[in-house]
Amino acid sequence: MPDKLKVLSGKQILKILEIFGFKIVGQKGSHVKLSRKNILGEQSLTIPNHRELDKGTLKAIYNQCLRYIKEDELIAHFYTDK
Numbered sequence: 001m002p003d004k005l006k007v008l009s010g011k012q013i014l015k016i017l018e019i020f021g022f023k024i025v026g027q028k029g030s031h032v033k034l035s036r037k038n039i040l041g042e043q044s045l046t047i048p049n050h051r052e053l054d055k056g057t058l059k060a061i062y063n064q065c066l067r068y069i070k071e072d073e074l075i076a077h078f079y080t081d082k
Helices: 010-019 055-065 071-079
Strands: 023-028 029-038 041-048
Touching: 010 029, 010 041, 010 071, 041 055, 055 071
Parallel strands: none
Antiparallel strands: 023 029, 029 041
16 A cells, blocks of 8 residues: 655656656646547646645546556555655
8 A cells, every 4th residue: 555645746657657658738727638549539638747746636636547557556655665
C-alpha cells in the first residue's frame, strides 16, 4: 500500500503521462491538454502546469489517469513507498 503522495509539478506530471503515450495537443493559460489514441478511442486529460500541485489536485489527476492507465503501472509515479 502506498504511503503518501509525492510532491510533483505540472511539468513532472506531463513527463509521466508522456511515458504512457499522451501528447500535448493544446494549452490555454497554465492548463495543458493531453491526448492519446488507442483501440478504445481518444483519451484526453487536462493538467495544470504549476510549479507545485496541491495534494488534492494531485489526487484528482491521479484518479483521472486511472480511467486510462492501470493502477499498478501508475502508482509508483505518484506515491512514495515509505
